[in-house]
Amino acid sequence: MFNLKVVQGKTYLLRIINAALNTHLFFKIANHNVTVVAVDAVYTTPYLTDVMILTPGQTVDALLNADQPIGKYYMATIPYISAIGIPTPDTNPTRGLIVYEGATSSSPVKPLMPTPNHIPTAHRFSSNITSLVGGPHWTPVPRHIDEKMFITMGLGLDPCPSDTKCIGPLGQRYAGSLNNRTFMIPERISMQEAYFYNITGVYTDDFPNQPPVKFDYTRFEQRTNSDFKMMFPERKTSVKTIRFNSTVEIVLQNTAILTRESHPMHLHGFNFYVLGYGFGNYDPVRDARKLNLFNPQMRNTVGVPPGGWVVLRFIANNPGVWLFHCHMDAHLPYGIMMAFIVQNGPTPETSLPSPPSNLPQCTRDPRIYDSPMTNVDLSY
Numbered sequence: 001m002f003n004l005k006v007v008q009g010k011t012y013l014l015r016i017i018n019a020a021l022n023t024h025l026f027f028k029i030a031n032h033n034v035t036v037v038a039v040d041a042v043y044t045t046p047y048l049t050d051v052m053i054l055t056p057g058q059t060v061d062a063l064l065n066a067d068q069p070i071g072k073y074y075m076a077t078i079p080y081i082s083a084i085g086i087p088t089p090d091t092n093p094t095r096g097l098i099v100y101e102g103a104t105s106s107s108p109v110k111p112l113m114p115t116p117n118h119i120p121t122a123h124r125f126s127s128n129i130t131s132l133v134g135g136p137h138w139t140p141v142p143r144h145i146d147e148k149m150f151i152t153m154g155l156g157l158d159p160c161p162s163d164t165k166c167i168g169p170l171g172q173r174y175a176g177s178l179n180n181r182t183f184m185i186p187e188r189i190s191m192q193e194a195y196f197y198n199i200t201g202v203y204t205d206d207f208p209n210q211p212p213v214k215f216d217y218t219r220f221e222q223r224t225n226s227d228f229k230m231m232f233p234e235r236k237t238s239v240k241t242i243r244f245n246s247t248v249e250i251v252l253q254n255t256a257i258l259t260r261e262s263h264p265m266h267l268h269g270f271n272f273y274v275l276g277y278g279f280g281n282y283d284p285v286r287d288a289r290k291l292n293l294f295n296p297q298m299r300n301t302v303g304v305p306p307g308g309w310v311v312l313r314f315i316a317n318n319p320g321v322w323l324f325h326c327h328m329d330a331h332l333p334y335g336i337m338m339a340f341i342v343q344n345g346p347t348p349e350t351s352l353p354s355p356p357s358n359l360p361q362c363t364r365d366p367r368i369y370d371s372p373m374t375n376v377d378l379s380y
Contacts, residue, residue, distance in 0.1 A: 002096035004075075006066040013037075014062045018054035021329035024080035024262060024303065026121070027052050027060075029098060030073040030111035034062040036129065042271060042298040043132040051114060053080055053122040055264030055303040057327045070100040072108035081116045082262035082306040122262070123305055127277040129297040141273050141293045142315060146246035150282075152211040153178050153263055153304065153326075153336060154255035156233045169258060176326065176336030177233035179211045183325075183337035184237045191239070192321045195341055196352060207240040207338050217255045217281050218307040231257055238338065242316045244345040249275075250312045251282050252304045260307035263336060269322040271298045272314035279308040287311075301327050316342045319352045 006012060014034065018025050028051045036047040038061035052060055076093035097108060114121040131138060158175035160166035166173045175182045186194070186202050194202035213230060221227070242248060252265060275291040291311055304310045325337035344351035 003099050004096065005099050005101065006064075007101045008066050008068075008070055010066050012064045012066065014060075014064050016052070016054065016060045016062065018056055018058050020056055022056065024053060024055045024082065024122070024264070025077045026080050026114055026116075027054060027075070027077050028111040028113055029064065029075045030109040031068050032064060032073065032098070034064050036060055036062045039129055039297060040271070040299040040301060043135040043138070044297060045130045045132050045295065047129055049125060049128075051121060051125065053125050053303070055262070055301060055327060056329070057264065057266055057301045058299070058303075064098075066098075066100065068100075070102050071106060072100070072103050073098040074108045074110050076111050076113060078113050079116055080118075080122055080262075082119060082122070082260075084256075084260045084306060119306065122303070123277065123279075126303060126305075130292070130295040131273075131298055133295045141275070141296060141313065142247045143293070144247060145249045145313070147209075147240075147242055147248040149209045149240070149248065150211070150251045150253065151178050151338075152180065152217055152253045152255050153265070155258040155261070155334065155336075156180075156182075156231050157258070158182070158235075159232065172232075174258075174334050175233055175235075176331050176334030178324075178336060178338050179208050180213070180230065180233045181207070181238055181338070182233045182235045182335035183339075184235050184335065185337075186237055190321075191237075191339060191341075192352075193355065195321050196355065203237040203239050203339070205239055205241050205341070207238040209240075217253050218260065218279075220255060220257045233335075235335070239321070239341050240338065241341040241343065244316065244319060244343050244350060246316045248314055248316055248340075251284075252302075252310045252312065253282055254304045254306060254308055256307055262303045262306045263331070264301050264303045264327040265310075265324065266301040266327040267312075267314065267322065267324045269318045269320065269342075270314045270316070271300050272302075272312045273297075274299055274302055275311040275313055277305055277308065277310050279305055282309040282311075316340070317345070317350070318342060319344045319350060 033048050033050050040059055075096045078093045156175045156177050157172040160172045168174050191203050273296045275296050302310055319342045322340045
């Protein structure tokens with residue numbers, strides 16, 4: 001068991017990382033509060049709490065003041081199960097120990113953990129974090145928006161092959177989607193190389209700014225054939241191209257086509273401002289008035305509440321092809337993913353460099369290397 005030895009009266013910086021592949025985690029230390037000072041390596045306004053929630057890949061820096069009577073105290077994590085209707089497992093917490101100098105062999109104090117499906121606890125922690133205005137690397141929220149996107153996300157279905165027995169709902173397979181599109185990972189060549197060398201046929205530049213159909217996203221009911229078709233998203237490798245230095249705002253709307261569940265969305269290559277969280281269907285008038293444009297938290301991974309929404313904003317100042325996807329490992333093959341292509345800026349420093357000479361090669365595929373579709377040299 002992990003042991004952290006402390007001296008009464010001293011303060012310690014804890015750097016907490018959720019390294020789980022598929023599980024959100026509650027974290028708590030018995031009889032101690034901590035002061036959160038950073039999330040995802042960005043300084044925050046100091047926030048006092050006794051419990052925190054971390055989605056897969058998220059990090060929290062927190063100050064622990066050893067201000068309790070000398071003794072032993074458990075630190076513990078349990079899974080946060082947000083999916084509606086999913087039984088919560090009866091599992092014991094995973095534990096470590098805070099051991100005060102001079103502590104005897106007495107039994108450690110146990111923390112009172114939230115129930116695994118306690119959505120309000122997760123939402124309270126996630127939504128109360130704010131950035132440290134004026135702190136290192138802080139920048140104000142950009143007010144002008146160049147690209148606005150409304151992206152629905154969640155789980156749907158994929159037709160079961162005729163010679164296969166599938167155990168998903170309606171006898172089908174699971175498929176995730178963003179704006180009703182299941183992302184297909186290219187098998188022949190990376191999107192970054194395809195973009196750099198202008199190779200066609202690898203992806204399509206048509207990821208939509210809106211879902212194809214508007215509906216009651218958090219109270220989906222299958223009533224018509226059209227509703228049934230919505231359960232089967234289109235399979236496609238589609239990207240969204242944006243100009244260098246553009247400001248992009250994304251409303252991420254969780255759906256309940258199969259179930260309401262928190263999805264941790266992760267953006268490669270950028271931090272983003274988290275302007276607001278909420279439950280139900282996002283209202284562009286009512287909810288827009290509540291957005292935090294003064295000191296919103298900055299992250300690279302954010303949990304979208306089950307049956308709710310999150311509003312993000314980022315500056316596209318890093319050229320190249322960048323994935324935006326659910327950070328639960330099991331949901332990657334489901335296809336809850338898309339990609340942004342950020343175009344080159346006006347200088348060599350703001351442009352995508354050539355691939356390095358030692359770039360690992362994919363398995364040689366004659367459909368690519370011996371194809372007349374391109375005359376570029378891919379032998380590097």
